[in-house]
Structure formats: C-alpha cells, structure tokens
Amino acid sequence: MKQHFPLKNVQEEKRLFRSRIFIAIGLVVLCFITLISRYVYLQIFHYQEFETASDNNRIRLQPLAPARGYIYDRNGILLADNYPVFTATMSKADVEDIDGTVKKLIPILDLTQDDIDRFTSRIKTAKKTERVALKLNLNETEIAKFSEMKYLFPGVNIETQMTRYYPYGELFAHVIGYVGRINDRELKKINKDVYAGTNLIGKIGVEKSYEDLLHGTPGNESVEADAHGNVLRHLGKKDPVRGNDLYLSLDYGLQMVASEQLAGRRGAIVAMDPHTGEILALVSSPSFNPNLFVSGISTKDYVALRDNLDQPLYNRALQGVYPPGSTIKPVEGLGGINYGVIDWSTTINDPGYFHLPGDSHKFRDWKKNGHGIVDLNKAIQESCDTFFYVLSSQMGIEHMNAWMRQFGFGEKTGIDLPSESSGLYPSPEWKMRTRKTKWLKGETISVSIGQGAFTATPIQLAMAISMVANHGYHLVPHVVSSSRGAKPFPVRNAPDGRVKFNGTDEDWNKMRDAMVNVINQGTGRRIRTNAYQIAGKTGTAQVKSIAQGKKYNEALLTERQLDHGLFVGFAPAENPQIAIAVILENGRHGGAAAELARPVFDYWMLQRKTNPIRPLTHQITGSLMTAGIQPSQLPSGQSILQADPNAVPNSQKAQQMTQKQKADTAAQQAEITE
Known part of the structure; x- marks a missing residue:
C-alpha cells in the first residue's frame, strides 16, 4: 500500500520564513547600530582629531622663505642684491616614487649629480609638505621642456624664488663673501624650522659672520591643494620678516x-x-x-680656482x-x-x-x-x-x-x-x-x-x-658699522x-x-x-x-x-x-x-x-632684467654695473x-x- 506525503508543508515554510526575516532584520539593525556607533565615535568623541587629519589631506601649511637682507657700503651703495630666479621644487607628500621621478627629470632639467645629491640630502629631513628645491636658476629651455611634460610629474613645480647677486663681482669678494646651497654638514647644525623653504646660507665673509641677521624670519601660508599637489585656494598667510640690512664701513x-x-x-x-x-x-x-x-x-x-697658483680664493688680508x-x-x-x-x-x-x-x-x-x-x-x-x-x-x-x-x-x-x-x-x-x-x-x-x-x-x-x-x-x-631691521645689532666703535x-x-x-x-x-x-x-x-x-757669508743675488732667484x-x-x-x-x-x-x-x-x-668714485645707477640692472637678461647669464667676472668711466x-x-x-x-x- 503506497504512502502519500504532501508536496509542501505550509506551516513549516511560514516558520522558516519568519525566522529568516527576524535574522535579516537583526543583522540590519546590528549594522545600523555599528554604523551609528562608529559615526558617534568619529563625529563626537574624535571629531577634532579627524577633522585635522582630513584638512591635512587638502589644506597644507607651506613655509615662506624670508628675503635676505641687503648689504651696503658706508655711502649706501648696494653691494649684495636679491633677484628672482625660477626654481624646480618637489614636495614628498605628492610624490610616491621620489628617486624614480628625479631620474626621469634628469634630461628635462639637465640635472647634475651635485643637484641630485643636494636634493636627496635635503628631502630626507624635510617636512612632508615642504617644497624642496631640486634645481635653482632654471633657464628658458629647461622651463619650456618641463612645461610640456608637467602633467607627468605631480608634486613637481616651477616657482619663483629669490637668490643673491653681487653687482661688483671680484671687488668685494673677500669681504662680503658669498652664499651657497646648504650642504649636509650645515644641514645637521641649522634649525630646520628657521631654514624651511630656504636653499642658501652664508659661506664666507660678512655673509657667514652675520648669517643670523641677514637670514630673517620665515613665514607660512595655508593653501588648499588637490590630489596632485596643485594649489587651488590661498586660505591664510603669515608674512616672513626680511633679514636685516647691513651697512659696512667700507668705502x-x-x-x-x-x-x-x-x-x-x-x-x-x-x-x-x-x-x-x-x-x-x-x-x-x-x-x-x-x-x-x-x-x-x-x-x-x-x-x-682651486688649482690656480696665485690662489684667488685665499684671503691674504x-x-x-x-x-x-x-x-x-x-x-x-x-x-x-x-x-x-x-x-x-x-x-x-x-x-x-x-x-x-x-x-x-x-x-x-x-x-x-x-x-x-x-x-x-x-x-x-x-x-x-x-x-x-x-x-x-x-x-x-x-x-x-x-x-x-x-x-x-x-x-x-x-x-x-x-x-x-x-x-x-x-x-x-x-x-x-x-x-x-x-x-x-x-x-x-x-x-x-x-x-x-x-x-x-x-x-x-x-x-x-x-x-x-x-x-x-x-x-x-x-x-x-650698523644694521637696520627687526633684529638688534650691538654698537661698536668703543675703545x-x-x-x-x-x-x-x-x-x-x-x-x-x-x-x-x-x-x-x-x-x-x-x-x-x-x-x-x-x-x-x-x-x-x-x-x-x-x-x-753669501751675497744676495736677485738675478739668480725666480720671481x-x-x-x-x-x-x-x-x-x-x-x-x-x-x-x-x-x-x-x-x-x-x-x-x-x-x-x-x-x-x-x-x-x-x-x-x-x-x-x-661712484658706480652707475642701478637702472642698468632693471633694464637688463626687463630685457630678460639675468645677472647669472653674464660672463664670469663681468658685472652689469660698471664704475664711473671718468673716475676709474x-x-x-x-x-x-x-x-x-x-x-x-x-x-x-x-x-x-x-
């Protein structure tokens, strides 16, 4: 005798369906509770912390390097000037592969090994959002090459920065000295906050002795940037304080x-x-x-210069x-x-x-x-x-x-x-x-x-x-002799x-x-x-x-x-x-x-x-720069300012x-x- 089973159990199916609904609702409620808890955790208990982290992804505090103080002679003649140059900079916050990016930029910016070594040393200790100079004083060809391929290098920019120029070249070299790129030894000694965004430091002469006065105080600027590091908006700014001007006793x-x-x-x-x-x-x-x-x-x-028998770098005085x-x-x-x-x-x-x-x-x-x-x-x-x-x-x-x-x-x-x-x-x-x-x-x-x-x-x-x-x-x-600026200067001239x-x-x-x-x-x-x-x-x-007992015979001596x-x-x-x-x-x-x-x-x-004896007016400097001629483009030893032909x-x-x-x-x- 055959036994017949019903094709479906309606009551069992209803029970199973209800249990699944309850489980699903429970999971949804649990998810909502978890989401709300997390939201409360982020928005209420840690709001300030995560707001700052979020802003850091789009708002950056960039250092503003101060302009270096000028140096004058006793009559107010400008002996050490500042002028703008184009500089390639990089921020490690926007570049994932720094070494690879630098390698690709070598033929574009004509980077030397010295450029690379200086940049590598500085980028290691730089703050995440600090813009580190890759090469100073770019020429028109280098700027044009980079502009065509800028889209391939997010985080790399060309900026205008101030650099030093000595109008009278050799005349005051051993007294005023010169500035140069900050090297590894100096990098270990300097206050990195004070020199943030700065590439140059005094090496010899007055430029070195009075570095603290000439350097000035850096500022900063808050900017909103996109994912590629491009500035979208300027939000706030603290202006840097220019270094003190120095007046020398030299005539x-x-x-x-x-x-x-x-x-x-x-x-x-x-x-x-x-x-x-x-x-x-x-x-x-x-x-x-x-x-x-x-x-x-x-x-x-x-x-x-180093191998010159007459030793021009040697300050005989x-x-x-x-x-x-x-x-x-x-x-x-x-x-x-x-x-x-x-x-x-x-x-x-x-x-x-x-x-x-x-x-x-x-x-x-x-x-x-x-x-x-x-x-x-x-x-x-x-x-x-x-x-x-x-x-x-x-x-x-x-x-x-x-x-x-x-x-x-x-x-x-x-x-x-x-x-x-x-x-x-x-x-x-x-x-x-x-x-x-x-x-x-x-x-x-x-x-x-x-x-x-x-x-x-x-x-x-x-x-x-x-x-x-x-x-x-x-x-x-x-x-x-004296100094003008924000920093105090001790008066001398006392016995x-x-x-x-x-x-x-x-x-x-x-x-x-x-x-x-x-x-x-x-x-x-x-x-x-x-x-x-x-x-x-x-x-x-x-x-x-x-x-x-020997007689001095000048004819037998070399010069x-x-x-x-x-x-x-x-x-x-x-x-x-x-x-x-x-x-x-x-x-x-x-x-x-x-x-x-x-x-x-x-x-x-x-x-x-x-x-x-006085030099010609500095209008010559302005006219040359207006014509696109930078002092650095002059031949070695040539100054854009010539002395008075009637006096010299x-x-x-x-x-x-x-x-x-x-x-x-x-x-x-x-x-x-x-």
Whole structure:
C-alpha cells in the first residue's frame, strides 16, 4: 500500500520564513547600530582629531622663505642684491616614487649629480609638505621642456624664488663673501624650522659672520591643494620678516682705488680708521667672482680656482701670514722705552753688523757699511737693523713677547669676518712645545727685525699701526658699522683698553715724528707729498734665506723667490684719519709697497669729499632684467654695473699704469730701500 506525503508543508515554510526575516532584520539593525556607533565615535568623541587629519589631506601649511637682507657700503651703495630666479621644487607628500621621478627629470632639467645629491640630502629631513628645491636658476629651455611634460610629474613645480647677486663681482669678494646651497654638514647644525623653504646660507665673509641677521624670519601660508599637489585656494598667510640690512664701513671708491693698485699682482691692502676700528678698504689680490658660487659652482670653474697658483680664493688680508720685516720697528722701539732699556738719546755705533758676545756669527745690517752713530729716531728713519739687534739682545725675548702681544701680534684681532689667522710671535715656551728644543739668543735677533719664526697678517699690521697712531688705544677692527631691521645689532666703535706703557704721550709723538721722517727723507721718501703729512714705515721680508757669508743675488732667484715688500702708515700724521697696511708679494722692497699706499692715501685725503668714485645707477640692472637678461647669464667676472668711466681707468689705462709702475721699479732697482 503506497504512502502519500504532501508536496509542501505550509506551516513549516511560514516558520522558516519568519525566522529568516527576524535574522535579516537583526543583522540590519546590528549594522545600523555599528554604523551609528562608529559615526558617534568619529563625529563626537574624535571629531577634532579627524577633522585635522582630513584638512591635512587638502589644506597644507607651506613655509615662506624670508628675503635676505641687503648689504651696503658706508655711502649706501648696494653691494649684495636679491633677484628672482625660477626654481624646480618637489614636495614628498605628492610624490610616491621620489628617486624614480628625479631620474626621469634628469634630461628635462639637465640635472647634475651635485643637484641630485643636494636634493636627496635635503628631502630626507624635510617636512612632508615642504617644497624642496631640486634645481635653482632654471633657464628658458629647461622651463619650456618641463612645461610640456608637467602633467607627468605631480608634486613637481616651477616657482619663483629669490637668490643673491653681487653687482661688483671680484671687488668685494673677500669681504662680503658669498652664499651657497646648504650642504649636509650645515644641514645637521641649522634649525630646520628657521631654514624651511630656504636653499642658501652664508659661506664666507660678512655673509657667514652675520648669517643670523641677514637670514630673517620665515613665514607660512595655508593653501588648499588637490590630489596632485596643485594649489587651488590661498586660505591664510603669515608674512616672513626680511633679514636685516647691513651697512659696512667700507668705502666703494677707496676699495676701487686699492684694488687697482694690486691689479695683476699678489698682495693685500687694509685701510682702517684708527679712531673707530672701522675697516675702510680690504683688498686681497687676486680675487674671484662670488656669483659663481650662489647657484652651485661647476666642477670646471671650481677646479680652475682651486688649482690656480696665485690662489684667488685665499684671503691674504686675513689669512696670509708673512714675516712683517721692519714694519714692526716703531712698536718695538716703543717697547724699549717702556722697559727703560733705551730713551730717545740712546745711541749706538753701527758698523754694518752685530754679533752676540762670544759668538763670531755676524747679523748684518741691510746697509753694508752701516749707519754710523744711530739713535732711535735715525734707526726708524733709515730702518737701521743693527740698532734693533742691540735693543733686542738687551730687552730679551720674554719682554719683547709681552710687549708685542699688547699690539695684537700672535693673536687674532677679532675682526667680524671668519677664518682669520693668528700669525705667530714666537717664545721659548712655544719653541719647546712645538719643536722640543731650547730657544737660542740668535733667534731673538732675527725676531727683532720681523724675521725668523715671527709672522703677522696684514689686518694685524693695520691694527698695530692704528694703535701707534692712536697713542696705544686698542680698537677691534670691524667691517659692519650698523644694521637696520627687526633684529638688534650691538654698537661698536668703543675703545677696548690701552696698552700698559711706562712712557708719556710725548714718546708717542716722537715716534710719529720719526715715522714722518721715514716718508720725508728716509726709506719711504718716494711717496712724500706736500698736500698732507704721512707717517709710515717700510719693510722687506725675506722669502729665500741666504747662507752666512753669501751675497744676495736677485738675478739668480725666480720671481716668486723675491723678497716681499711691506708698508704701514697713517695720515695726516698729526690727526690720523686713515691707517694703511700693504703687503706686496715678491715686491722686492718696502718702497714698492709704499708706492701702492700713496694713491689710497690721496683718495681718502684729497678726492673722497670733492670727487668721490661712484658706480652707475642701478637702472642698468632693471633694464637688463626687463630685457630678460639675468645677472647669472653674464660672463664670469663681468658685472652689469660698471664704475664711473671718468673716475676709474679702463683696461687700457690700467695696463699702461702697470707698465709704468714696472718701468719705475726697474729704474729704481739700484736704489735699495728697506
């Protein structure tokens, strides 16, 4: 018998259907509860946090680099300018593959390995939204290439940024220095918040010494950006504060005249106000074009400067150490008076040589037959070596060292420029410490005439002769006189003490008169003038030593083995306004160095107020830039500002002047001057 089953159970199906509905409704309700809970969590409990995160995806705080402060000379002539350049920048927030993007940009922007290395170092430590410079100073071709392919490089943009320009190129290079790209070593030291968006930093000179004042304070700007990093809206802005402007004590015209005297020669000239310590001119020759370094100097250009035998990058005025020769005799003579070893009536008989008791070695005077009866005045006037041989043997190296150090020898002057050398004033302690041997009495004799281990820099000589002019008052040399801007600047020009001197003001005056005699009738008589009185002292520093008993034969020496010529002096003698130190490398004698000082004296005393040398107006700069010519596009060493042709000789005149100087030197070769 067959059993029949119903095809469907209606009641069971209803029960199953209802249970599924309840489960589905429960799942939906659970989802809604979860969604609402999450919404409450995000919108109520963590609203502020996630609002900020959301805004960060579209609103960015971009740094605004401050403009660098300008640098002027004492007359308001602009020496360091700012001008805009096109710069390729990248933000790592908008670029996923930084290395790959840089590689693709190499042929488009003509990137060098130096560009890549600098960018890689900076991008590693940059903030996520900071725009890091990939290449500065793009040319028109590079801009055009990138513009065509911009869509392939989200996060890479071309912006206008300010960079530095030095209108007078080589003229102020060793004083002002230059700025350059921030390197790895500097990146570890600087405050990254202060330098956000900034690519340049002071490297040498005033640019480095006063970096904190010149740099300024950065600002920032809030912008709304799309997914590709393109700015859609500007939401808010805090303006950066421009760096302080600096006013130097340098005089453009005096710097120009001093530079012309050293054209084609190796040497340095430092001019200083003996009453304030202000540096009026500071020239080191040869020089270099600082504009080459701003955007990154090419390897070819750098190697050419580095390997140049004349060392144009070397600041001879601050770093050059030379035997000072007889230029230190006025200071040393005052030392003899200070210690009571001599007075103005003390005399010696000079046979042309000196030897220590019990020693047959002869220390010879530059004048073979001697100077006869010599007192201190005559010893200064005729630069009698033998007088100072005797003086030093009686004074002793300890007293000499203590006295000369009061005038700054053997120590840095403290000038507000970096990389100053200290020179060396030797002592028994120094020799034992460095050479492990005892001091010899003969070494004292050599030091007494500025030879032996004694070395000094031109800035030290300028400071020392300023102290003589100023009756022993010490002033720290400085090139920055004042500053204008948001940051405070300490006022200088205050005396920094006076040397301890047992003599009187009359002794200072007598030394001044002796130095006047040097110019009027002594070794510096070729620069004598009736227009004003110059007090000075010449000196000769031996480069190649001559063995005892051998005769100095200049014809057998190479040009770089010839003696250095030195000169120190001040004018007018009675009330000094300017003090000068000159070093002429391989100049053969001090008279040649003195001749370079005379035009510098003349300009300051006679021409500066009535017919000052000034550059042409800066309208030339504006017209060139309007025409699309950037200063960086000028040939190396060429400035867009030319000096007044009526005041500055052209290259042909300068060449004629050089030839005349050489002819004068040859004609005077027979006349030996100390």
